[in-house]
Amino acid sequence: MSVEKNHTDYLYVYGIIPKEELSKSVLPLIIGIDQQPSTAMKFNDIVAIATPVNPQKFSQQNIDSLSKNIDWLQENAIHHHSCIEELNRNFTILPMSFCTIFQNEQKLSNLLKERYDELFGKLQTLKGKEEWNLKVFCKLETAKHFVLENNPSIIELKDSLASMPKGKQFLMKKKIDLKIGEEIVKEFGKWQAEIQKYLTSFIEDSSLRSNWGKDVTGRADDMIINCDFFVEKKMEDEFISAIHECEKLFSKRGCTFQVTGPWPPYHFSKMGSDD
Known part of the structure; x- marks a missing residue:
């Protein structure tokens, strides 16, 4: 069965890992906060692990409103942590904060490019620790x-x-x-x-x-x-x-x-x- 990707989706980013480690370990399938499977977005030697999310459900305004709901906040913060833990078992990971969301792939790509040296350098300090x-x-x-x-x-x-x-x-x-x-x-x-x-x-x-x-x-x-x-x-x-x-x-x-x-x-x- 083929699945067409909705290019209007936002991207919810869980963390960044070194590209070299993907050749040594299989990337686990993560079902994201909006019940969508994870995707790996590569730039040079780093990889952002993200899942698509609905733009209406995960607009900043809606998140600000939902965050006032303690049950929603607790449930989804635990899910966020569980996804990062799953990645952390096999990869060096630079974890992102809860609800780190980009409006499209281009914006995420721009961040990876603009801050590449800093992100790659931080991953090197985290490796093996x-x-x-x-x-x-x-x-x-x-x-x-x-x-x-x-x-x-x-x-x-x-x-x-x-x-x-x-x-x-x-x-x-x-x-x-x-x-x-x-x-x-x-x-x-x-x-x-x-x-x-x-x-x-x-x-x-x-x-x-x-x-x-x-x-x-x-x-x-x-x-x-x-x-x-x-x-x-x-x-x-x-x-x-x-x-x-x-x-x-x-x-x-x-x-x-x-x-x-x-x-x-x-x-x-x-x-x-x-x-």
Whole structure:
């Protein structure tokens, strides 16, 4: 059965891959966001992976309206991610943002041509590497106990407390409680630096993200670190082992580590403010 392509379709782009890798792996058939099969658009040594989409359904105005619908946004963002993950399994991919759409092939071709050096160069930096995410959760009571026993400022206040009259001890205890809160925040910053230093030998780069609240995580403990790491594939086993060793060191401080990946290189593929 032959299928005629509607040349009025827009093109929804999922990502860009190196042309040379197409000779080593079969391009998976991706059914796009508008239920159309994927197409490969080549320019020199790079290939854009796209699917046709209906111009009315995927006009900027309609997308702006649909994006206010949380269910639509979640469903299609997950689909976008799934398509990129599929490509990421066998190819170096420069992933595009959700709803990266071109009005026609010529506009996409112009972008590939105008930014060819930048796109090709970025693919070279991504080759042979993968993204991992580390979230560190902490039981605050355990962290508080650790600070009480190990923080020099708190230990000094505690020592001075014993020699004070009972009337002053009440005020000093309040001061210690406030100081503990301040020192815990400082400790979390130090712990982040310690973990980063511990993993330095196994990573190419890192990107710190905002922590999620309990309303998002659904956990009883607090997220204190949310960080992405850029890791060479050949160092994956060493990186994971280092994470586990690091968790053992921090367990006495009330910390639990959660590492996930490998992910497409979302946080290490940015090229500029207009991407």
